[in-house]
Amino acid sequence: MAGDRFDTVVIGAGPGGYVCAIRAAQLGQTVCVVEREHLGGICLNWGCIPTKAMLRSAEVFHLMHRAKEFGLKAEGIGYDLEAVVKRSRGVAKQLAGGVGHLLRKNKVTVVMGEARLAGKGRVAVKTDKGERTLEAGAIVIATGARARALPGMEPDGDLIWNYKHALQPPRMPRDLLVIGSGAIGIEFASFFNALGAKVTVAEAVDRILPVEDEEISAFARKQFTKLGMTIREGARVSLEKGKGKVKARIEAGGKTEEAEFDTVISAVGIVGNVEGIGLEEMGIRVERAHIVTDEYCRTGVEGIWAIGDVAGAPWLAHKASHEGVMVAEMIAGRKVHPIKPGSIAGCTYCNPQIASVGWTEKRAREEGHEVRVGRFPFVGNGKAIALGEPEGMVKTVFDAKTGELLGAHMIGAEVTELIQGYVVARTLETTEAELMETVFPHPTLSEMMHEAVLDAYGRVIHF
Template sequence: MAAKSFDLIVIGAGPGGYVAAIRGAQLGLSVAIVEREHLGGICLNWGCIPTKALLRSSEVFHLMQRASEFGLKADNIGYDLEAVVKRSRKVAGQLSGGIGHLMKKNKVSVFMGAATLAGKGKVSVKSKDGEETLTAKNIVLATGARARNLPGLEADGKRVWMYKDALQPPHMPKKLLVIGSGAIGIEFASFYNTLGADTTVVEVMDRILPVEDEEISKFAKKQFEKQGMKIMQKAVVNQLDRADDKVTAHIETGGKVTKHEFDTVISAVGIVGNVEDLGLEDLGVKVDRTHVVTDEYCRTGVEGLYAIGDIAGAPWLAHKASHEGVMVAELIAGQHAHPVKPESIAGCTYCHPQVASVGYTEAKAKELGFDVKVGRFPFIGNGKAIALGEPEGMIKTVFDAKTGELLGAHMVGAEVTELIQGYVVGRQLETTEEDLMNTVFPHPTLSEMMHESVLDAYGRVIHM
């Protein structure tokens, strides 16, 4: 059978791959996309989207418990975990179906099956109906990543879970251990803790949310502990002894090992790039610690072969993958493309309280040799935050003292995942403190705290 020929083949239909396919098609390229499991990838089906649906349910449940504070009555408050999960799956399903529609609309040929690079410009696709060969001058690898399984801490789906198990739990945890306090670990800890699980988080680094600014990490930790979470930092889970109804964790802190019993464990200790069985070695593609090595334009060094998203390394964020997808499609179509700068990409964590940041932390800015001016503003000084009943939080801004450039912004509190974009746009437009000070922020909004934090960095704060 003759090989089907395209201008561009994308391997993987997650937020990097499907976006690259759409942009390529918009620019007049003939495009094929190969996906072995679900259109939308992990993000839509087992990651970003269904977790936010779960967290929304726990947020509403939390608010229902606070009804009397708002002058409202809600008796016999409870939840149906099965129904909560069902809603989450429905949301994911709706969006995954939407990707299929977008592929049709943009005339992208979809091949459901496992792809292998069969040589330069050649992709072999194995599906339940057999095998076929596709050819293209340009191929984009967007195969994503999966959860890291540490020896001895492997998931079994019963008592020890990965994110997929935690999204469709076989039971409601009573006593939960979460290993890892990055975004995924903290979001699940927050969800199950809010629903009443006695939750312990173990983090190997010296603080939770280790990529965040230190002040934000400390603030978040205090809030989590107020909600009843136990947090163990500089701690390692050495081993898990499994029984039918419980797991005994051997946790080492300060050289001493203690045993703790749990009925459920969630492992969230990082990710591994999906680089296996693609035929990368035969083509001479460089792989470093399960990630494909690329230049700033996502080129692999093999002519016509690109890698985007999680497989191409940190930051492991859907929006980074999508932007790289657009950039690569534009590059292939002969347009002038701009590389994606990691320090201009915001990170958002949807725990309670939310955490969001962009750019350099205060420590990183100093380490890079900047003389900094730092401003802070607490939620308790903001009328809207108090009216919402969300007075716990803070916004921190870091400026270059010499030029007034906004180097970084860090937030913890209600809705900060939506607020952060204001600073992201500011950084993209190369804003200075003067521009931000002269901007009129609407009242009463949470965004006013962004203004006040800037003013504070320059000794001009009004409401504090």
């Protein structure tokens, strides 16, 4: 097929790629985005969005069992797993269609196929109609990442699942082992636990949710255990598959136990999609299965950028989208500011929810800061009590000398919606003085954010 010329070609239509393409088009560029599977990428189709739809079903189911606490009656409570999954897939399909509409609206050309760098300013695309060559002044690689598979734990869709299998489960697990306690592992553990599975979580390091503040991890462990999960930290796991079951050998805390599970979910991290796209031939560096870039997402090869999960941590959709906008504006000749990883929030949608931004208390001290730490519990907040959600806490970490907000960490109801307040504060380089002078509305959960700041300076009111 004859070649096509564009100002910018984006490889991958996930939350980084499609946003980059739209912003580039808004800036007057001719843009083509190449996607091999589905618009919206993993996040929209098999990650962020469908998991949240399933977790919402689990949350409602959990609340139905608590009806009596709220003066309500609910009898014959049950669920239809197939219907839960159908709703989740419907939500993903609706939003994927929305991405297609946005690309058309912004006059972005979409080519479905497998892309490969084919020399300076050229991208070869293998489509179902043959190979097509695209030419561009700028190329943005946004190929995303996939689940890591460890030897002996390769997902088979039957006994051992990855995230895709867990999103379309062939059955409801009875005894479930989740290997890995990052956001993906804990969210699936929370979902299946809420629906009645007996869940064990095994984490290789010495605490679950290892990227979170230690106090938050400890609080989460206590809450998960209260909800019926079994937690094994500092665990080494080996699996032996049998007929309809998996025998797991778990070494943790100086003890070794053997247990049988009908389902195992492997959630041990991700690796970038760096194979087969011509990186080596173009001289683009790859380390630990991710493309090496500078703070502006430049690969070191003129005219080629890499954004999102393929370019490394933090592996978050909102980070990818923001990088996409930044790169599109750079290509258009606009002045941009590099993204600061420390101002990107992380959110985990388990029960209870977890959210954080910036440094943990331990990291802040390791970086040489003298710190002031504030805490406020959900049990001291009127809105939390009214909601029937008294379990949780908000923690703030400030530089004792300058008042800089170094980090904020939360666990409890709706904290994934609250964290943005602290994200804005960090972006604006707000100190404790401005935060203490801010008037938070009452009654809201956000008042705890105010109180956690006040607590760091000995001024807490309601606890």
